[in-house]
Amino acid sequence: ETGVTQSPTHLIKTRGQQVTLRCSSQSGHNTVSWYQQALGQGPQFIFQYYREEENGRGNFPPRFSGLQFPNYSSELNVNALELDDSALYLCASSNIPRVEETQYFGPGTRLLVL
């Protein structure tokens, strides 16, 4: 069984640029959730994708957008990067709508915005 993978592991961008982060879900999972974890804080929910549609969104502006592909992998896109976007970005996969399902996390992508 393949776990959740994310790429790249680290990324450095400058303010105003755009970035795309990628996530491959665990084998057998159909849902991907994205979280932002600022230094010293708990992860904050960005959004979730189920069957290629957004299925819930947290308190993040529209410049955070996403995609899910037919193989259930997902992308997180952030436009017009700001310094505060520097964080660890985590994706998690699960298999809803099995309500008892647990989210399993990838290793994260560390984004630094200069």
Next chain:
Amino acid sequence: AQTVTQSQPEMSVQEAETVTLSCTYDTSESDYYLFWYKQPPSRQMILVIRQEAYKQQNATENRFSVNFQKAAKSFSLKISDSQLGDAAMYFCAYRSPNFGNEKLTFGTGTRLTIIP
């Protein structure tokens, strides 16, 4: 909206001893799921234990167990026989069972140090 509070930013324990990490939460839902995740320096969030609110029996996973007090909205994690590999940030998380609202709401974490 649900909130999760972890009031202990840091905890330390001697190797082989027992430590308890605290978590409280606020919700108006009657059914939900609670989780403890561990995040070592490698950054990957690892599931430690899960509790379904409708189950009265406290969950256990080897050296890890929880004390789930639904009325008090408390969900503490007990680690027995602490090992050096247990050193990490520990996050408590809440999840609604409702479709379209499966997001995890996390606390701010507790950094656990194991003293050899």
